[in-house]
Amino acid sequence: MFIPEHYKNKDLSEIHNFLKNNSFGILINTIDGKPWGTHIPLELSKSKDEKDILVGHIAKANLQSKNLTDGDEVLCIFNGPHSYVSSSWYKQEEVPTWNYIAVHVYGTVKIQTAEELMKSLYELVDKYEQKSEHPISLDDMSKKTMRQVTGIIGFEIIVNDIQAVNKLSQGRSHDHPKIIEELEKQGSAEKAIAKEMKKLNS
Template sequence: MRYTPYYLMNDPAEVARLVRENPWATWTSPATKGLVASHYPTLLDEEATAASGELVLLTHFGRPDERSHELGKHEVLVIVQGPHGYISPSWYPDPSDMVPTWNHVTAHLWGVPEILSDDENFEVLGQLVDQFEQHVAAPRSLQLDETSARHIATGTVGVRLRVTRFDARAKLSQNRTAEERERITAELRGEGHYAHPGLAAEMERLA
């Protein structure tokens, strides 16, 4: 990502929040046959992160995707994309302003994946299901039929990634005046084509 000092996110706790709130991540690998990208739900390993002070990610790959990525043989890049959206210059008070932009919150995280055992993988799959099912009226669990769930789990590979470095940005109109930022936030919370309450909330957090 372009280096712009006042957009940098240096706080690991903020990057951890971004992962928690935006669990659909892109995993990319420089495999022998070329770049490979896959998309998987990704959790923060809260216990390992708290114990080590490092960001630790958990996910699973569907077979044979793990072979395409050559998991464990090299560093991978995980991209976590938070709220993002178009910012129209028509939202600025100066009528001569004509340059639009795109606000976003994004993190790039690097590390070498660790392949989990079958039992660890099943535990991660259970965590993933429970994490998302908790928000529905009648949540389901892998424990409803563990035997069948374990059979299905053989088609997946569990992965743990200890993040060795990250590069994160919160580009949220920090270069604009307080009045302009208020107008942008109001438009994002409005009913127009580019309304985006989630992006407005990120701007309000920064303020």
């Protein structure tokens, strides 16, 4: 993606943390010359040989699954908080803009075995059930319910390239206090951007 140099995030540790906390992404490949995307959890992990990978699954009924094969190159997009920034918050006249955080991951597909798929499903459920008051486990599911697993395919994406952008009004540091003040008056997304701008200034 297009990233002006002063918006690039090159801190791999920070990017990995972002991916772990914003793991609901968009898997994109090409079907008959047309881009195709599916919104799914894509969990950052390590392969057996310690390479960075994304792990996910999609329904076999999804046309995308029929076009995912070993060795395919795909794009995964992850979005963080974003917010409109009014130029009325600036000291001098300028056009308004949008602040946001996003990561694009390019990688190579490896289709999982049935055993690998089940392991990744257990890890996925266990991760997110930690927040539940009464967490469930796949071990508690009946054989009838678990038969739904036959309707999905699992895959790993070996990470080849990561492009990360933190667009946080870096070119307007003199306006940051006012921008942050105005963002903090608004909703959760705007407050999240204000928090990231504060981190940038700390």
